[in-house]
Amino acid sequence: MISMKKLSILPQLALFAALAIAGSVVQADEVKGTAAAGNGKVWLCVGCHSIPEYRADYPLVYKVPMLGGQNAAYIAVALAEYKKGERKHPTMRAIAASLSDQDMADIGEYYAAQTASSPINPLK
Ligand code: HEC
Numbered sequence: 001m002i003s004m005k006k007l008s009i010l011p012q013l014a015l016f017a018a019l020a021i022a023g024s025v026v027q028a029d030e031v032k033g034t035a036a037a038g039n040g041k042v043w044l045c046v047g048c049h050s051i052p053e054y055r056a057d058y059p060l061v062y063k064v065p066m067l068g069g070q071n072a073a074y075i076a077v078a079l080a081e082y083k084k085g086e087r088k089h090p091t092m093r094a095i096a097a098s099l100s101d102q103d104m105a106d107i108g109e110y111y112a113a114q115t116a117s118s119p120i121n122p123l124k
Helices: 009-027 033-039 072-084 090-097 101-112
Strands: none
Touching: 033 101, 072 090, 072 101
């Protein structure tokens, strides 16, 4: 039996959910990313795509694709394909599902801007 005390927070929860949904559907058609914004969003990717000091490990074989220096649009499209399920890798699908179009564009620009001489990003 649910007590009245617990029920009384339901309207707030419903409002919160409605706001969260409204926020996620408001997206521009043409999303322009920036490397600076992407810089703060790649922390999720660190564990797999950026072994610390990974450039020093060259030419070892990587288990995950190297993203630094990759084309920005290619990265954003690949992430969108994971999100839509057109690419199947389960972990990448779960991660991409949490990204907005803006996040994907920013992350694409961020990785595209990486070169062998880029300073090591502590967030990466
Ligand atoms: C748990 C490990 C893991 C994490 C965390 C992770 N990835 Fe991946 N990622 C992989 C693996 C493994 C693949 C190869 C999957 C495949 O073959 O489809 C991959 C593939 C990709 C690809 C496709 C590359 C290509 O050349 O086709 C992109 C783009 C990508 N990841 C971006 C990201 C971004 C951006 C993040 C952070 C938001 C992230 N990944 C986090 C493991 C991970």
